[in-house]
Amino acid sequence: MAGFVFLLMCAIILIGCGAHARVVEHTFNVGNLKVRKLCHSRVITAVNKKLPGPTIKAHEGDTVVVHVVNDSPHNITIHWHGIFQQLTAWADGPNFITQCPIVPGNSYTYRFNITGQEGTLWWHAHASFLRATVYGAIIIRPRAGTKAYPFPKPHKEFPIILGEWWNADVVEVENEALQSGGLPNNSDAFTINGRPGDLIRCSNKHTYKIEVVEGETYLLRIVNAALNNQLFFKVAGHTLNVVAVDASYTAPYTTDIVVIAPGQTVDALMVANAPSARYYMAASAYISSPNVTFDNTTTTGIVHYKSTALTSAPPVKPMMPAFNDTPAAHKFYTSLTSPVRLGSPAVPLHIDEHMFITFGLGLAPCSAGQPKCQGMAASANMNNVSFVFPTKMSLLEAHLKGANGVYTKDFPDRPPTVFDYTNTSINTDPTLASLPFAEKGTKVKKLKYNSTVEVVLQNTAILTIENHPIHLHGFNFYVLAQGFGNYDSSTAVKSYNLVHPLVRNTVSVPTGGWAVIRFKADNPGVWIMHCHLDVHLPLGLAMAFEVENGPTLSSTLPPPPPDFPRC
Known part of the structure; x- marks a missing residue:
């Protein structure tokens, strides 16, 4: 009987999406990857030998199937951060909450449907500190053949995944802290799409770059995949129009700064309307706790206008907030609202x-x-x-x-x-x-x-x-x-x-x-x-x-x- 129920639920998941739904299938091979950053070479745990890992692209209503093969030396689980997992709680992923870990040499297939969500989410390891290098974006577009975004269609989209980098092995960093009863050492740099940027030593060749055309609009899908830091994010010379957070649409909010906590996502439109040049996009720490040490580096990427000739002149830098600018952070967070709905509010008013x-x-x-x-x-x-x-x-x-x-x-x-x-x-x-x-x-x-x-x-x-x-x-x-x-x-x-x-x-x-x-x-x-x-x-x-x-x-x-x- 249990087997019949499982097969029935699989059928519901696979065909219950309606017209234009499809199955999006990936294989995640989790294993060792040797990388060199900040003048150091070390072995990290990564998916499909990439940092960040693969981007999952789907439409609302699609079914996602991911075969996770653990060829790493560590126990692993994958969490699909923000996915509702309606009736698929077994695929949620947190270690010892919804599943036991996938032990080295074993595999597990995650199956879930994407229903009622559009925008940017992400996936990451949910065991130990492994999500420092085991993460990637989930891009959910409107249901195929039904509707477009509730904002002007962008010329192009760019995932901007903000991360955190340690020169040391992150599993050892966590174990050392747990065994000593203290807090772990701070990271050595932040990253944009796995790259520290050219303001960090030994990183001139490790800078993420995007090319834009003057007058066009671009959708930045920003994810904070850092382990332990909230971040300020800016693009020099440009404003950003926030249109969604955590795969939920917002009333448009124009700002020159985004504040984003670990786990959160922000979708923001950027119009390439600055003078033709090169501009830094940058992220630095927001630290709200007094008298603590922290990673005070700034990670950068480059926005390059296509009409700008390659030059040795440095990109334009943004003016970043002070690391402890709580008023700026609070203003951003409290300025965001959902779009106004006609009729009765969506918020349930009776509380149980x-x-x-x-x-x-x-x-x-x-x-x-x-x-x-x-x-x-x-x-x-x-x-x-x-x-x-x-x-x-x-x-x-x-x-x-x-x-x-x-x-x-x-x-x-x-x-x-x-x-x-x-x-x-x-x-x-x-x-x-x-x-x-x-x-x-x-x-x-x-x-x-x-x-x-x-x-x-x-x-x-x-x-x-x-x-x-x-x-x-x-x-x-x-x-x-x-x-x-x-x-x-x-x-x-x-x-x-x-x-x-x-x-x-x-x-x-x-x-x-x-x-x-x-x-x-x-x-x-x-x-x-x-x-x-x-x-x-x-x-x-x-x-x-x-x-x-x-x-x-x-x-x-x-x-x-x-x-x-x-x-």
């Missing part, structure tokens, strides 16, 4: 579940698995629960089988202690000495199918304040409001945008502040919500939602495919 989730960094006593740790180790938590990843079975498989001992269903709706969340002097209060220490556990929040959930995400300043990008798997959500300080419902509710709020899958919660999101739990399965600064994920800055099946076959999660990885 109210949650208030505090999150941030804390401390934990060194464990036996941290031989280089002295006294205390860095930790992180949500509602005073530091998330522990399973090791024997994925949460999704345990959910399907009703297995005991893998997780509990008691993730709290509110933090156990009410305090002055964003007061940076909080540690001077002896009555709150236990705040930095959170219990460790694998706890989920159970949700009824089709229930509406509102979550207040409240930053804490127990160790430091920071702007955290929070990503929810399996869903988009409405960003209703965001602000600084402690969330106060009596005043915050007045600022809620219930008419045309931004739709995202990753929200950048302001440093020392809060954000309110709302979503409908219409996708059965187990879905992780976590900080997309990878440094914080193994420390426990995560939780998961367990969404029940609905009343029909079309709202019931089918069993895993036959080649599902086993632990």
